[in-house]
Amino acid sequence: MNAPSIRDSGELAPGPCTTYDLIVCHDDRVVFHDHYATAEQRLNVCVGILTASDILADTITSDRAGRVHDLHHAHVSQWRTDPDSVVNAIAKLCRAWGIQVYVSTTEKRTAAPRTLYSVITEYGPGQMVAEHFADRAGRTTSLIERAQQFFAAPGHIPDSVLDDEQRLAALVATFLMPATVCLTESVLDEDHGTYRPAGQSLPIR
Numbered sequence: 001m002n003a004p005s006i007r008d009s010g011e012l013a014p015g016p017c018t019t020y021d022l023i024v025c026h027d028d029r030v031v032f033h034d035h036y037a038t039a040e041q042r043l044n045v046c047v048g049i050l051t052a053s054d055i056l057a058d059t060i061t062s063d064r065a066g067r068v069h070d071l072h073h074a075h076v077s078q079w080r081t082d083p084d085s086v087v088n089a090i091a092k093l094c095r096a097w098g099i100q101v102y103v104s105t106t107e108k109r110t111a112a113p114r115t116l117y118s119v120i121t122e123y124g125p126g127q128m129v130a131e132h133f134a135d136r137a138g139r140t141t142s143l144i145e146r147a148q149q150f151f152a153a154p155g156h157i158p159d160s161v162l163d164d165e166q167r168l169a170a171l172v173a174t175f176l177m178p179a180t181v182c183l184t185e186s187v188l189d190e191d192h193g194t195y196r197p198a199g200q201s202l203p204i205r
Helices: 039-052 062-074 083-095 136-148 165-176
Strands: 018-026 029-036 099-107 115-124 127-133 180-189 194-197
Touching: 018 039, 018 115, 018 127, 029 039, 029 115, 029 180, 039 062, 039 083, 039 099, 062 083, 083 099, 099 127, 115 136, 115 165, 127 136, 136 165, 165 180
Parallel strands: none
Antiparallel strands: 018 029, 018 099, 029 194, 115 127, 115 180, 180 194
């Protein structure tokens, strides 16, 4: 399955019902995941995460940070008109350093849940799928459906696995090796209208 690092979001106009996700991965794990009100804000945070935060300080040297800044400023004419194309260019630069930058733009159809339960499956460089659920039960159901597709008939998964989403994720990851599967939770920051990671989950292999 090939999931592009940048998803085209041109058909969605900024507004209160549209969210702009930014996901940054390094060493086969999600190190940053958040949501923004506009694509321009997402671009600004992306540059900040890569050049001025401690999240990737061991990987982004001052020279590399300078290259990100140079690339960012080289596309100044697109900051407002096409910010996703700038993120795309930055993402391509970062791949050589083992860093994957992903974005997705979605239209919210209901009120935002207070907690977002996510499944992040990374198949390889530039190949990632992020699934988000409004509750843990929805995520568990999805994991069960994914696991069952690897069996000829239902009933082969032990109850001890069906009742434990960590074991379910590990089972899915086993069938998808060498892919990694991460379960993450994000809490809604109502003051800013964004989700903040509730904790950092290591990949399940």
